[in-house]
Structure formats: C-alpha cells, structure tokens
Amino acid sequence: MTHYWFPDNTVLCNFACVSRLDLLESILRGRGRWAEAIAYEASRSARVYPELNSVARDRWLGDPIEIDDQGDVEQIERIRRAAFGGRRSELEAPR
Amino acid sequence: MHGVTVERVKQLITDSGLGQAEFAAKVGLDGSKMSKSLAGVRRFTSLDLARIADMGATTVDWLLGADKPVPAVAARAAAQVATSQDVAIEEAGRLSQLWSDLSYLGYAQGRVSLEPVPKTGRCVDQGRKLAAVARRRAGDERVNAWEVRDLAPLVEDVFGIDVRIMSLPDGFEGLSWTDDLCGLMVVGSSELPSRQRFTIAHELGHLLAGDDQGLHLDGSLDDAAHKRKPSEMRANAFAAEFLLPGDVLTRQVRDMVWTDRSFAELACRLLVSPATLAWRLFNLDLIDRGSCAAFARMRAWDAATLAGRTDSFAEWVASASQPRVPLPLMRTMLRAYRDGQATLRPLAGLLGMDTTLLRQAMGLSREDSPLSS
Numbered sequence: 001m002t003h004y005w006f007p008d009n010t011v012l013c014n015f016a017c018v019s020r021l022d023l024l025e026s027i028l029r030g031r032g033r034w035a036e037a038i039a040y041e042a043s044r045s046a047r048v049y050p051e052l053n054s055v056a057r058d059r060w061l062g063d064p065i066e067i068d069d070q071g072d073v074e075q076i077e078r079i080r081r082a083a084f085g086g087r088r089s090e091l092e093a094p095r
Numbered sequence: 096m097h098g099v100t101v102e103r104v105k106q107l108i109t110d111s112g113l114g115q116a117e118f119a120a121k122v123g124l125d126g127s128k129m130s131k132s133l134a135g136v137r138r139f140t141s142l143d144l145a146r147i148a149d150m151g152a153t154t155v156d157w158l159l160g161a162d163k164p165v166p167a168v169a170a171r172a173a174a175q176v177a178t179s180q181d182v183a184i185e186e187a188g189r190l191s192q193l194w195s196d197l198s199y200l201g202y203a204q205g206r207v208s209l210e211p212v213p214k215t216g217r218c219v220d221q222g223r224k225l226a227a228v229a230r231r232r233a234g235d236e237r238v239n240a241w242e243v244r245d246l247a248p249l250v251e252d253v254f255g256i257d258v259r260i261m262s263l264p265d266g267f268e269g270l271s272w273t274d275d276l277c278g279l280m281v282v283g284s285s286e287l288p289s290r291q292r293f294t295i296a297h298e299l300g301h302l303l304a305g306d307d308q309g310l311h312l313d314g315s316l317d318d319a320a321h322k323r324k325p326s327e328m329r330a331n332a333f334a335a336e337f338l339l340p341g342d343v344l345t346r347q348v349r350d351m352v353w354t355d356r357s358f359a360e361l362a363c364r365l366l367v368s369p370a371t372l373a374w375r376l377f378n379l380d381l382i383d384r385g386s387c388a389a390f391a392r393m394r395a396w397d398a399a400t401l402a403g404r405t406d407s408f409a410e411w412v413a414s415a416s417q418p419r420v421p422l423p424l425m426r427t428m429l430r431a432y433r434d435g436q437a438t439l440r441p442l443a444g445l446l447g448m449d450t451t452l453l454r455q456a457m458g459l460s461r462e463d464s465p466l467s468s
Contacts, residue, residue, distance in 0.1 A: 036142045040123070068138035070097060070159060076141050077155045082196035082431075085440025085450075 004032055009041040009052075016049035025060045036064035099160035100144075101133055107151035122146040179267035180314060183281045187272040187310065190259060193424060193445065194277035200436045202427045204277045206255040207232065209303060218325040222332025225303055229254070229337055240337050244366050244411060246295045247419060250280075256302055257421030258295060260284050271298040271311045278302050279421065288415035289368040289395060293334055300333030301326065338367060339375045348381050358390050359401035363408070369393035420445055 006012075015024040024032075034042075039056060046052040055061055067073060080086035108118045119129035124143055131137035139147070144155045156162040194204055209232055212225045233240055233253045243249050247258035256278045263269075263283035268290075271280045280298040285291040294316060301311050306326045314321070321327055347365075351357055362372045370391040377387035399408035425445060431437040439457075443450040 036140060037145065040142055067141045070100075070138075073141045073144060073155065074159055074161050077159075077161075078196060078199045081192070082200050082441065083437045085438060085442075085444045087444065 002031065004028060006034075006038070009038050009045055012038075012042055012052060012055060013045050013049055016045075016051045019051060021051055021054060028060070030060070032061045034061040034064055036066050039064035097160055098135075100139060100158050101135060103158050103160070104139070104147055105133060107147065107153065111151065118150070122150045179263035179265045179283070180270075180312065183261070183263055183267055183270050183283075184310065184312075186259060186261060186281050187270060187279060190257060190279050190281075190421065190424065191272060191274055191277050193428075193441070194257075194279075196441075197424075197427055197431060198276050200431050202431055202436075204255060204257070204423060204427075206278050207253070209254075212304070214304075218329040219332040221304070222300060222329040222334075223336045225300065225329070226333045226336035226340070229299070229303055229333070230340060239343075240296070241339060241343055241365055244292075245414070246292050246299075248422065250295060250299055251421065251423050254299065254303070255423065256280065256299065257423055258282065258419070259421050260291075260415075260417070260419040262418060266315065268313050268316055269294045269298050270313060271301045271306075272309065273302060273305070274309065284416050284418055286412050286416050287368070287395065288411045289366060289371065291415050292366060293338065293368070293371060296334035296337050297330045299337070300330035304329055304333070306330070335371075335375055335378075339365060339372070341379050344375065344379060345381065348376070353382065353386060355390075355393065356401050359393065359398035362393075362395075362398045363402040363404045368395055369398050 011024070012021070015021045034055075039061075042052045042055060067076060077086075108115055111118055113121065115129060115133070116126045119126050122143070123146055128137060128143075132139050132143070139158075141155075144158050148155045148158055154162060197203075209225075209228050212221055212228060214221060230240070233249065236253050238249055238253065240246065240249060247260065250256050250258050257280070259279065259281045261281065261284060263281075267283055269280055269282035272278070280295065280302065282291060282294050282298065294313070297313065297316060298311075301313075304326070306329075311326075313327075316322070316327075316331070322331070344365075347361065351361075358369070358372070362369045365372065367375075370393075373382070373387045373390035373393075376382040376390075377384060382390070396405075396408070399405050425442065428437065428442040428445060432439055432442060439450050439453055443453045446453065448456075
C-alpha cells in the first residue's frame, strides 16, 4: 500500500485555497495520516483557509499522530534542521 | 521522557513568571495534560516541546538535555547587548551545529590529521615545529602560505578546517572552535587585510596544536596579558613561521639593500604588514633594532604606495572587508541536496538567501534570456 507523506501542510493549503479538499480526500482514499505538528499548522492556516477546519472535523486524516518517545523527538529535531533547514532558537538556552 | 525535561520545563514556567495553568494555556496545552506531564504520568510530545521551547525562547534539544555543549560565555542573559565576542561565539555554535546535523545525514568535515608535535620545550619552538609540519602538508598540496594572499581557502583545502569571516565591529579578532565533528574559526572582516591574514594563521596554530577542546577566544592579539600566555606565544610563533618561514625570508633578503622602498616591496610581496615584517626580520637577526623601529612605523597603505601596488592593495582591502561562509560546509550541504538527503533550505540559510532565489541562481528554475523573442 502506498503511503503519502507531506512534510508540512502546503498540500492541504493548496487544495483548500481552490476549495477542492474533497479531491485530495478521494485521491488519498483513507491512506493519509497526519502528525500533530501538521494538524497544529493546519489549524493556524485555517485562519486564512477556513475549509482546513473540515480536515480535523471530518477526520479523514485520522487522529493526529503524537510522537512522545525521546529518541524520536530528537530525530525529528535533527531532520527538521538538517534536511529542512529549520533553525535553532534565536536565543541561547538558559543556564 | 527524561527527568531533565520535566525539570527544565518547570524552570521555564518559573522564569516566565506565569502560573502553570497560564503557561500551559499560552503553549496551547491542556492544563491537565501539563500537570500529568510534569508529574511524569504523561510524556511531552514533540509538538508540546516545540511550543514550550518557543515560549521559553530556548531549543527542543535543550529541553531534552540533548543540546551540544555551548561555551559558558555564550550563555549571557539575552537582555544584554550582544558584543562581537557573543556574535562570534553564537556563529561558531551555529556552524558546529550544522556540521553535527550533516553528520547525522552521513557527511563528515574531512579534517586532516597532522603528525603530532610534542608539547615539550619552549612554546615558541613548539609553534615553529608545528609550522614546519603544516608547511610540509601544504607543500604536499603544492601551495606555499607565504605566496597565497587569501588564506581561508588554503586553510580549508589543505587542513580541512572551516573559515568563517563576518563583521565583528567592536574589534574582536577571532576565535577557534573544535569538537568531535568539526574544527573551525570565526574571524572578523577587516580593512586591515594583512592583520586578518595573520589572525587566520594564528587561529590555525591553535587548531593544529589542539589547544582547546571547544572554544578558544582571541579578542585582541595585541593585548599584553593575552600575548604572554604559552598557547598564544605558540600560536604567534606558528603564524610567524608559517607566513614568513625563516629560511625563505633569509633567502629573499640576501643581498638586499635596505631602503623604505625595498622594505615596502618585500612587505607587499609577502602579504604581511610592515610592522610584522620588521619584527620578524629583527627576530631573525636580518635587520638591526633601529631599522626594525623605523620600518615598523610604516603604514600598510604607505608600503603599497611605495611599492606601486595601490590597486592590488585596495582590491585586497575590499576583499578582506567582505563576509565569507565556509566553503567546505557549503559544498557538503550542496552534496546533501544533490544526494536527495536535504532540501535547499539549509544551504539557503547558510548563504543568507531566499530559497527561491537560490533555486533560480542554481538554474533549477527556468531563466528567460533577454534575447528571447
């Protein structure tokens, strides 16, 4: 089974801005999932594209996947920076 | 989740001056979830930690206790005005983090190991011996430091050490940084190019000598107390011998008739300041103290004028005044992108460019010709 993986909510926004989230839903056919960070991002983008609220409401991406294993969280931070150019905090960590 | 994470989240809540429930609300976390997480019943998720880190102006790595060691001086309160030293340290931390992240993707810096020089005897002699080793290594690559104006690419290509040049306006000269994954220096851009060149050689001396694991600061190479430290004397002796080897200099001044002009021409040819050349010649017994004092007063611009080299000197000043990113880091990021391991964003971040513009510059998006019809 093919899984579709989106690193951010750009795809959701693109479909929402032309009011065709239904098309994305039909393409994914229940194979789409989202992590909680993307769900959070979509909730913020819903201020611009209110239709995004329907993704969470209608649950066609399922419950957001929560990642709480320390090793996994560390890997997410690494990938966020190394592959996607995410920045460290602008301020040094307090001591 | 580690106890350290709970302790650090508690510390951020305390530092924020907010109550636990209020803090939780601000980071979008349900109050009962926050209570359970702080009690160790529930683990913080990656999103919780990202939002808590944002709120507390820190990093997820710090919350996890997985942060790289950062020099103590870098931890000054954010409210203080950042000095050039703070800026340089922060930059060193950023660059080392980039190497650490590249290492995670499977890429290494490619730092060169030299044969060790025993740290016995006079530190000045150690510096000279180290310079001889470095000179042989450069010779293997068919380059001689005393003939190369821009040392940064030489240091990177021959020794595998990154050189970052950036604006450090309040006179901070440079620092070196080394850890398990990288060696690098951060040096100030300068309108005194021969001084910047000497600083690069000096920092190279520290790095090759393995003076410090972590951070080594050189606020001012002129500071009297700083200059007397054994590691500084070694680094200065290294730089002097690396840039102006005794045998090379002796050969060059054989049969020299010393005039202001001949001295100025030599300083320009060897790419060092008149003062540095004068003292080096004196220390090698090639000129007397009186000549040293007289020549050391000559300014770099005057030397360039006397030698008829004002054009090339002006161009060097302009070049040394510019910031520069480390090329090995840039090349490795580019390779990671081409290998499909990373997006263009890390490279764009290093270059301080917008990703779309970088994509355009790399010819990855269509470029119309003015000649097209």
